[in-house]
Amino acid sequence: MHLSDFQTFLLLSILKIVVVLVITLTAVAYTVLLERKVLGRMQNRWGPSRVGPFGLLQPLADGIKLFLKEDLTPLAAEKPLFLAAPVIALTCALISIAVVPFGAVTKIAGVDMFAIADVNIGLLVILGITSIGVYGIALSGWSSNNKFALLGSLRATSQVISYELALGLSLVGVVLRSGSLRLRDIVAVQSTHGLLSWNLFGGFQFVAFFIYLMAAYAETNRAPFDLPEAESELVAGYHTEYSSMKFAMFFMAEYANMITVACVATLLFLGGPSSPFGSLLPTPSNSILAAVLPIFWFVLKVFAFLMLYIWVRATLPRFRYDQLMSFGWKFLLPVAMLNIIATSLVLALRG
């Protein structure tokens, strides 16, 4: 059978989408397990250890538990929006993976196999999709008709839209250095001398990385900025009224967002799929090894970033709400602007 160019493109794209979706969902499940395990160890307890060897089947058991639970919808809830909110949250969390290049450029039949879509405004697409994700949180709190949920979602919405500014501004330095919004180009700038040419070290973007880190914690509503779901103040925040699979969708969306943020940090600051040793390691002659090794580095970096997430959660206490806002507006935003000015000055003097 002979396929035309468009047909092979379509088939391979569908294949890529399915594979990446399955891998991301599995990664989400195992990030939850990783977090519970590591948190357990940090707090001097075991963490889940009963289901399967070392508790490795725990995500499966959790999934079955959530799936079999009763699915409650409050009588006074705004039905269509109540159903739509978790769907919006999860879809927006998963879609942004589509523009992430997770391996070196490897073409089969003219199709780049290790990135679903190589868009020339990839970075803006990711920012756009994360900004749409706010609707999931905002609508869930409003449609539940519950004051704790509403307060939680108001907090979450204002927190996310405030920190989005700092997040966007922290990325400008990186974009200035590479002169492109295409994620592949941003990675290419950093892959010449391994570790030393990463934006984090060689690009002197550690201030930007710090701002990105803080803003990313706030964007994903994670500790120490997990005020929207502060159980001591707000019961469970915006997903108070959600149960069963709808709750599971919010839960998965949170961890999928974490993975997306980790992917973006890896691509923008940690050199993406390029090797940290640069030319010290000989390039493998075997073509399969050459394709797999970048993916290994990418996954390793994402994993390290996720570990940092969990470590911070186990270590830091929660902020107070006014502290959170003044930290974002009065500290992160000015520092991000100073970073842009400094970076552009250095680039202008050098160029």
Place this chain on the structure above:
Amino acid sequence: MTVPIAYYLILAAILFSIGVASFLIKRNIITIFMSIELMLNAVNLTFVAFAHMWHQITGQIFVFFVMVVAAAEAAVGLAIIIAIFRTRQTLNVDQVNLLKN
């Protein structure tokens, strides 16, 4: 398959007229404000379509400026709405008539 530019313009005309109609019919001040955004969006579509037609980037720049102005306008407008709600406890434009008579 190419699309005639006129189709894009007619789509923009439809959106603009719906924006005008809802601007007049709606009574909630927030929704009225949203209809203005809808009209701005319709005009933006014509700008982008004409920019494509003339192969000029200027139309897109104009849309960029419209977006910036819309953002500033939304911030101020919503602040005014909050101030109105605080003093009059209503969002219905027919009841905001202190200056009438």
Place this chain on the structure above:
Amino acid sequence: MQLALFIIFGLLAVAGAINFLLQRHPINSALSLVVVMMSLAVLYWSLGAEFLAAAQVIVYSGAIMVLFVFVVMLLNAGEEERTHGSRAAYFAGVPGATAIFCLLSFVFLTNSKAFGSTDLTSHLTHTVNNIAEISQVLFKDLLLPFEVTSILILVAILGAVVLARKEQ
């Protein structure tokens, strides 16, 4: 391909706009407006304006409409009631809007030939970089207007803060 995109997202935009007009609750109206803006973003992309498509999603749907939804939630606005003003506007508004639409589409259709049709070949083969072009114009030729808009935004922020602050 482009025709299919236009039909799907054009219909989506029109459906969203009509739903915006018919819905009584401000949150539902706001969400239909978000649908309109997202489909317009796709149409911008199909016209070769990918930077504007991203800006549309980030600025309009991601910031302005979130602000609207936020204010509706904050003020707990309920369904709007129909009052005497709305009936008068209904009789004047619908024919007026239809007249505007008829006039515009008449002009567009009579000049349809002069407008020509879309041609995306240069965009699809990446010979034209939209962002580079825009930044050239924005930061060289139109630097002064660009700076003026930044002052405008600063004034708007200050104005919003002053207006929304509770009086002591």
